[in-house]
Amino acid sequence: MSQDTSFAASSETHTPAATKSVAELKQIAAQVRRDIVRMVHAVNSGHPGGSLGCTDLLVALYFKVMKHTPQPFDMDGIGQDLFFLSNGHISPVFYSVLARSGYFPVSELATFRKLNSRLQGHPATHEHLPGIRVASGSLGQGLSVAVGAAQAKKLNNDSSTVFVLMGDGExxxxxxxxxALYAPHHKVDNLIAFVDRNGQQIDGPTEKIGGLGDLRAKFEAFNWRVLETDGNQFETLLPTIEEAQSLLGQGQPIMVLMDTQMGFGVDFMMGSHKWHGVAPNNEQLEIALQQLAVEEAGDY
Amino acid sequence: MKDFPYTESKDTRSGFGAGLQELGRTNPNVVALCADLIGSLKMDAFIKDNPERFFQVGIAEANMMGLAAGLTIGGKIPFTGTFANFSTGRVYDQIRQSIAYSGKNVKICASHAGLTLGEDGATHQILEDIGLMKMLPHMTVINPCDYNQTKAATIAIADYEGPVYLRFGRPVVPNFTPADQKFEVGKGIVLNEGADVSIFATGHLVWKAILAGKLLAEKGIDAEIINIHTIKPLDAQLILESARKTRCVVTAEEHQMNGGLGDSIAQLLAREEPLPLEMVAVNDSFGESGTPDQLMEKYGLNEQAIVAAVEKVMARRK
Known part of the structure; x- marks a missing residue:
């Protein structure tokens, strides 16, 4: 069924900043996107659109930015950077990146959404899947959890960083x-939050459903440091994350508004809310995989 | 009927405050959060001693539950404090997903539960919280009866791994539990051994059950009175032993009949030992404004109501 690829990591703490080039990250991202479309196709359910759109961010974090120890997985993560996924429906990208960075066997991706799997439809700690620190799926809860975890780090004199991703519709x-009110008031400045600003939600464009307006102005008014970037280009995403890291420890939480395209990498899925929670059929899967070519395919 | 001497009456919420203060001294991992109700929850002493381990969240209970879940990641033991209504109904989904399903070691500490909140009325008098919390997998539900027991329970749950709902209240009630009595989660306490009827009470109704026991003794009825401070996990063994001896059961609580202690015991008896049972509880109603005593009388949660329930259930006994 599977063989782990060269992307499946060792059990050592990741300090890969010097080791992964943008070209390598792009190859990993293409492999992750192959995983995503194959996972949702296999069970004819799941959320490919947001997963594909956020692939580059999660690859950047887990393969370049974060200091983290995949094995043995430690829930408390003392001394490690932590990532929380608030928009839990994009679990396919989370699972693929966790597996390929060494948290659990890549072959286990084949169990996604199946009975008795650790890879629940939405991320859960209940099945003890390494890499998951809180359940998510019911939206809007991840930022609070991440802020709490960041405050625990401060109490522990732990200088590592907490990252959290939210959807824009969320x-x-x-x-x-x-x-958002709480974190600046309490000077939670060891936190970098990302919003996946793809402009789409289940029922249509966010601005039609429940307009978010000027998010930069809103978060700045709440006293966050706000950065904006293209979330689908490593060439802009990586420097923005570096800039965000340079702003840590200055008394304010940091918000990165990340413009992405839902379905990025698969042309017929791109930019449309219709692929929020729909799986490709056999023919569509083949087309998608042709578009997501990797030099050395390591499909599970 | 045994005597239960006491020298003072105190509120159970102050027992929580005292327990939390002691945890501040003894357990460096304990942290506290409050949603703008420090005085009501009696958290001042902990905050004074440990300002760095206290988080004022403001009027934002959903955020408080998420913060608490996050604080466990890193080994903290968060105690959240607000009214019972805002500790449960308002934040059910946050507790469900981020705490219970995620198996987080959060202690949800809830004051002003039930009718005895008094004059503020039904918006604040939650009578469904035990049911809401006990339905959640992995959740432990505790409703101690007086100051000393609430203090002991507060201290005990810090060492009890997993999410806990600790419910207490506002009015002063006789403080009769021995100050040195160890609190064991899930272990009921036999207050008075008796042969004629088993009265299982929780929270403020435990003292009412003792008062009822005295009235019953005057009528020649020998009541067994048991304090079920932990509604979940339920002390099934103790309950069944007592019920098999007396052959009839009364439950008493400051909560809705649906979802409360009586509901849990009725399920247990129906499965293991079907016996006549009467419930002293609020019967499918919201509360209203009034003094605590007026409300407990109007809604049938006092010693006279327990005596009436005993007489009714004994008449049904075969």
């Missing part, structure tokens, strides 16, 4: 703004 949940 910002319609009130709890997000409770956390």
């Amino acid at each position: 910002l319609q949940e009130g709890q997000v703004w409770e956390a």
Whole structure:
């Protein structure tokens, strides 16, 4: 069924900043995107659109930016950078990146959404899947959890960083703004939050459904440091993350508004809310995989 | 009927405050969060001693539950404090996903539960919280009866791994639990051994059950009175032993009949030992404004109501 690829990592703490070039990250991202479309196709369910759009961010974090120890997985993550996925429906990209960075066997991706799997439809700690630190899926909760984890790091004199990703549609949940008020008030400055600004939600474009307006102005008014970037180009994404890291420890939380295209990498899925939660059929899968070519395919 | 001497009456919420203060001294991993109700929750002493381990969240309970879940990642033991209504109904999904399903070691500490909140009325008098919390897989549900027991329970749950709902209240009630009594999660306490009826009470109704026991003794009825401070996990062994001896059961609680202690015991008896049972609880109703005593009388949660339930259930006994 599977063989682990060269992307499946060792059990040592990742400090890969010097080791992965943009070209290599692009290859990993293409492999992750192949995983995503194959996973959702295999069970005819799941969320490919947002997963494909956020692939570059998760690859950048897990393969270049974060200091983390895949094995043995430690829930508390003392001394490690932590990542929280608030928009849990994009679990395919999360699972693929976790597997390919060494948290669990890549072959296990084949169990996604199947009975008795650790890879639940939405991420869960309940099945003890390494890499998952809190359940998500019901939207709007991840920022609060990440802020709490960041405050625990401060209490522990742990200088590592907490990262969290939210969807843009998710910002319609009130709890997000409770956390957005809280974090600057408490000077939670060891936190980098990302919003996947793809402009789409299940029922259509975000600006038609529940307009988010000027998110930079909104978060700045809440006293966040706000950066903006193209989330689908490593050439802009990586320097933005570096800039965000340079702003840590200055009394403010950092928000990165990341413009992405839902379905990025598969032309017929790109930019449309229609692929939020729909799996490709056999023919569509073949087309997608042709578009997601990698030099050395390592499909599970 | 045994005597239960006491020298003072105190509120259970102050027992929580005292327990939290002691944890501040003894357990460096304990942290506390509050949603703008420090005085009501009696958290001042902990905050004064440990300002760096306290997080004022403001009026944002959903965020508080998420923060608490996050604080466990890194080994902290968060105690959240707000009214019972805002600790449960308002934040059910946050507790469900980020705490219970995620198996986080959060202690949800809830004051002003039930009718005895008094004059603020039904918006604040939650009577469904035990049911909401006990339905969640992995959640432990505790409702101690007086100051000393609430203090002991607060201290005990810090060493009890997993999410806990700790429910207490506002009014002063007789403080009769021995100050040195160890709190064991899930272990009921036999207050008075008796042969004629088993009265299982929780929270503020435990003292009412003792008062009822005295009234019953005057009528020649020998009541067994058991304090079920932990609704989940339920002390099934103790409950069944008592029920098999007396052959009839009364439950008493400051909560809806649906979803409360009586509901849990009814399920247990129906499965293991079907016996007549009467419930002293609020019957499918919201509360209202009034003094605590007025409300407990109007909604049938006092010693007279327990006596009436005993007489009814004994008449049904075969």
